Amino acid sequence: MTTTAPPRTGKRTVRKNQPGAAPRTRRSGRLRRISLPYLLLLPALVLELLVHLIPMVIGIVVSFKELTQFYLRDWGNAPWSGLDNYALTVDFDAPVGQALLSSFFTTCLFTFFSVGLCWLIGTAAAIFMQETFKGRGILRTIFLVPYALPVYAAVITWAFMFQRDNGLVNHVIHDQLGLTDSPPFWLIGDNAFVTLLVVSVWKGWPFAFLIMMAGLQNIPREIYEAAALDGAGVWQQIRRITLPSLRPVNQVLILVLFLWTFNDFNTPFVLFGKSAPASADLISIHIYQSSFQTWNFGTGSAMSVLLLLFLLVVTGLYLLFTSRGRSATDA
Amino acid sequence: MAPPKSFLVSRLVFLTLLTGFVLLPVYVMISSSLKPLQDVSGKFQWIPSGLTVQPYFDIWKTVPLGDYFMNSLIVAGSATVFSVVIAIFAAYAVSRYSFRGKRVFTVTVLSTQMFPGILFLLPLFLIYVNIGNATGIALFGSRAGLILTYLTFSLPFSIWMLIGYFDSVPRDLDEAAKVDGCGPLGALFRVIVPAAIPGIVAVAVYAFMTAWGEVLFASVMTNDATRTLAVGLQGYSTQNDVYWNQVMAASLVVSLPVVGGFLLLQRYLVTGLTAGAVK
Numbered sequence: 001m002t003t004t005a006p007p008r009t010g011k012r013t014v015r016k017n018q019p020g021a022a023p024r025t026r027r028s029g030r031l032r033r034i035s036l037p038y039l040l041l042l043p044a045l046v047l048e049l050l051v052h053l054i055p056m057v058i059g060i061v062v063s064f065k066e067l068t069q070f071y072l073r074d075w076g077n078a079p080w081s082g083l084d085n086y087a088l089t090v091d092f093d094a095p096v097g098q099a100l101l102s103s104f105f106t107t108c109l110f111t112f113f114s115v116g117l118c119w120l121i122g123t124a125a126a127i128f129m130q131e132t133f134k135g136r137g138i139l140r141t142i143f144l145v146p147y148a149l150p151v152y153a154a155v156i157t158w159a160f161m162f163q164r165d166n167g168l169v170n171h172v173i174h175d176q177l178g179l180t181d182s183p184p185f186w187l188i189g190d191n192a193f194v195t196l197l198v199v200s201v202w203k204g205w206p207f208a209f210l211i212m213m214a215g216l217q218n219i220p221r222e223i224y225e226a227a228a229l230d231g232a233g234v235w236q237q238i239r240r241i242t243l244p245s246l247r248p249v250n251q252v253l254i255l256v257l258f259l260w261t262f263n264d265f266n267t268p269f270v271l272f273g274k275s276a277p278a279s280a281d282l283i284s285i286h287i288y289q290s291s292f293q294t295w296n297f298g299t300g301s302a303m304s305v306l307l308l309l310f311l312l313v314v315t316g317l318y319l320l321f322t323s324r325g326r327s328a329t330d331a
Numbered sequence: 332m333a334p335p336k337s338f339l340v341s342r343l344v345f346l347t348l349l350t351g352f353v354l355l356p357v358y359v360m361i362s363s364s365l366k367p368l369q370d371v372s373g374k375f376q377w378i379p380s381g382l383t384v385q386p387y388f389d390i391w392k393t394v395p396l397g398d399y400f401m402n403s404l405i406v407a408g409s410a411t412v413f414s415v416v417i418a419i420f421a422a423y424a425v426s427r428y429s430f431r432g433k434r435v436f437t438v439t440v441l442s443t444q445m446f447p448g449i450l451f452l453l454p455l456f457l458i459y460v461n462i463g464n465a466t467g468i469a470l471f472g473s474r475a476g477l478i479l480t481y482l483t484f485s486l487p488f489s490i491w492m493l494i495g496y497f498d499s500v501p502r503d504l505d506e507a508a509k510v511d512g513c514g515p516l517g518a519l520f521r522v523i524v525p526a527a528i529p530g531i532v533a534v535a536v537y538a539f540m541t542a543w544g545e546v547l548f549a550s551v552m553t554n555d556a557t558r559t560l561a562v563g564l565q566g567y568s569t570q571n572d573v574y575w576n577q578v579m580a581a582s583l584v585v586s587l588p589v590v591g592g593f594l595l596l597q598r599y600l601v602t603g604l605t606a607g608a609v610k
Contacts, residue, residue, distance in 0.1 A: 036515055040424035041436060043417045044486060051483040052443040055454035062454065073464065075457050125349060128342045131334070139346060141594055146353055148593035150544040152561050153582035157356040160363065160575055168359055171375035202352065210600075234338045263447035266546040284449045284547075292551070297453055304450045311445060 056308075063301035072297075085302035096290075100303060102278070103286040107262060110193065110282060114200045115257045119250075121201065122208025127242055130216050140213075147206040155270035158199045162186035187272060192280040200267055204260070208253060215249035216242070251322040255315065262311065283307060364580035371575040386580040390567075393577055399563030400585070406474050406559060407542035410481035414489055414538040415531060417482070422493030423519050427505070437494075440487045448484075448547050455480065456551065472554040480548050485538035492537075496530030497523055532599040536592060543589050560585045 062075065063085055071078035091097040125143065129136055146154060161168040163186075170183040186195045219242065227237050265284035268276045274293065276285050287307070291300030363371050365382045390396050424430070425437060459470035470476035504526065505518040513521055524531065549561040564585065567578045593600070 037424040037428040037430040037433075040420040044421040044440070044490065045436070047417065047479070047483050047486065048440055048443060050458075051455065051480055052446070052451060053439075055451045055458060056446070058454035058457060059450055062457070072457075073460065075461075121349065124345060128345060139350065141597065142350060142353060144593070144597055145357060145590065148540065148590045148597075149586050150540075150560070150589055152544065152546055152564055153360075153586045154356060156564060156578060156582055157360045160578065161356065161359055166372055166375055166575070168355075168375045175374065202356070234334045259445045263445075263449075265448060266544070269546055269550075284447055287447075287449045288452070288547075291453055301453060304447070304453075307447060308450060311447070315445060 059301050060305055062297060063305045065298050067297040067301070069295040078298075081298060085298045086306075088299055089302045089306060096299065099281075100286065100290075103281045103283050106193070106279065106281055107283040110197065110200070110280070111258060111261045113197055114204060114261045115254060117197075117201045118204040118208045118257055118261075119254060121205040122210075123212050123246070125205075125209050126212035126216055127238055129213070130242070143209055144206050146203050147210070151203070151266040152270050154203060155199055155267055158195075158202070159187065159271050162195050188277045190279045192272065192277040196268060196271060196276075196280040196282075199271060200261065200264065203267065204257065208257065211249060211253045212246065215246050219245045255318055258318075259311065259315070360579045360583050363576055364583055366576050368572075368574060368576055371579075372572070386574075386576040387584070389574075390577045390581040390584065393574060394563055394566035394581075396560075396563060396581060396584075399558055399560045402474065402553075402557055403543060403559040403561075403585070404588075406477050406481065407539050409474075409478045410485070410542040411535055411538040413478070414482040414485045415535050418486055418489035418493050418534060419519070419524065419531065421490045422497050423523065425490070426494050426497035427502075427515075437491075440490060443483075444487045452547060452551060455548075459552070471552060472557060474557050477548065477552055477557070477559070480552070481542040481545060482538070484545070485534075485541045489534040489538060492534055493527070493530055496527045500526045529599040532596055536596050536600055540589050540593065 062078075064080060064082060065071075065075070065078045066081040066084070067075055067078045088094070088096050089100060092101050129140065160166075164170060164183050167186070169186060173179045174183045184191055186192065223241055224237055227241060232240065263284055264282065265288065268280060268282050268285050269288075272280065272285075274285075275289055276282065283303075287300050287303045290303060291297050362377075362379055364386055365384065366376075366379045367381055367383050367385070370376060370380065421440075425433060456471065459476050463469050463471055468475075470479070500523050504522045505513075508518040508522045509515075544561070546561045549559045553559060553562060564578065564581055567574045567581065
């Protein structure tokens with residue numbers, strides 16, 4: 001069976017390769033076969049090491065050092081400070097720790113609402129668009145626009161819309177609807193949290209939509225047909241078939257959304273600049289500011305390591321919990 | 332069986348509201364980019380009173396947008412090419428061979444995705460500075476440093492997606508190629524890669540979008556000569572004024588390459604995600 005379909009384009013190399021292949025001893029052939037996967041992985045491995053793993057190790061080392069701008073060119077010789085950076089970071093009575101803690105809680109709250117809304121909108125849109133109807137293709141294309149637009153271009157537009165004096169939002173709620181006595185500020189103060197949430201959901205939900213659409217394609221049509229024959233209406237089918245079938249997809253999707261949202265730097269950075277208002281002070285921005293504005297890299301690294309530990313624990317617990325849940329339902 | 336009215340009405344309302352929400356910034360971007368400066372500085376107008384294409388000429392003069400554009404194109408383009416090629420090799424190894432450390436590799440690569448970018452920023456900055464001091468290769472502030480960084484950002488996801496894609500190419504096909512005398516790499520490039528083109532296109536689109544849209548590293552690791560669009564777009568605000576019409580025009584112009592490419596190739600991206608992400 002395998003000989004019936006020779007790749008036509010391969011003819012020339014076949015001839016070229018054969019004489020080279022013949023004199024090769026069996027032993028070196030096996031060696032090559034064993035080392036080949038490693039050779040193929042090598043570029044990816046080296047790059048991941050250089051850009052992700054080694055920096056992570058350095059980050060951990062630096063978190064135990066007193067690294068200020070004076071030692072930047074020669075960071076290896078920066079004095080050790082033991083656990084000082086960590087002590088400073090988790091001293092929640094002192095300003096540094098207090099600010100970190102409040103930034104952490106802000107990030108948790110923000111992530112909860114953003115992930116929840118992204119998931120809700122993405123799932124609803126995917127379910128409503130599961131059946132074909134006129135204009136479905138165009139609508140799907142439109143819905144992917146926030147995903148495709150570069151972050152800075154999209155978020156800068158939102159920043160313009162949320163301007164106090166010449167933005168669209170205040171024009172509508174103050175000038176046109178008369179909902180407020182004076183036009184509110186959106187990019188500073190407490191409202192900044194809402195602003196950040198709106199932009200984050202606008203940008204994030206299409207990903208949930210994409211993944212959910214892919215997940216819905218895997219549900220066999222026959223189940224719906226059988227349910228319809230048994231007299232189940234559309235709403236019942238959604239509740240009894242669609243939603244339960246999406247559970248494994250949900251687990252991956254929610255984890256990915258959580259990690260992206262929790263770590264998001266781009267949205268607040270473009271929206272608010274280098275220092276976000278307290279109500280929207282996400283942890284990434286906070287660490288960036290602690291490192292690059294005050295030039296105290298040791299403390300910034302300690303914060304990064306704590307953040308990493310937190311994410312590892314949450315992800316681990318989440319995976320444990322969901323895989324246990326899955327095996328329980330399978331059994 | 333036709334869906335009940337309650338379903339149709341909810342669908343209509345929901346999808347209409349959502350479309351409005353999605354398109355609102357797009358409308359603001361396009362309409363404001365065509366307004367004169369005094370209009371975007373005053374109260375917002377849904378319907379522009381006077382239209383002008385002047386902002387589209389001015390954006391290139393207010394800041395060196397052309398240079399930033401070239402930098403972004405070089406950085407994102409190179410990162411994409413390298414990332415895709417390296418991901419193809421790695422995904423092929425994982426998909427077709429069993430070897431020691433395979434699980435460790437996939438788990439490690441994937442888990443780097445979860446780490447916050449801020450975690451790598453400072454150490455990478457230190458590494459690049461040190462490499463520069465030791466070897467004279469200027470990575471910090473150079474395009475090469477940025478390319479190197481960006482290509483690893485999309486790499487884990489690309490490898491992950493391509494593994495799923497390569498797995499769906501029947502093994503019989505590359506076995507047949509080998510019987511016909513192709514080496515392992517011959518089988519990869521003559522059989523598997525052509526069969527997995529949609530997945531590879533999806534990965535390329537994803538890699539390009541990631542690099543084109545990155546802000547954090549671009550703002551720390553570039554200098555005047557290597558600045559990308561992500562940083563360059565901030566140049567339209569001066570101390571006294573923000574040229575909002577130019578900001579919007581420039582946003583639109585820098586979005587065109589990715590949005591155009593994405594919408595053209597979205598079919599591939601959707602199927603690519605289906606094969607790679609949902610299993």
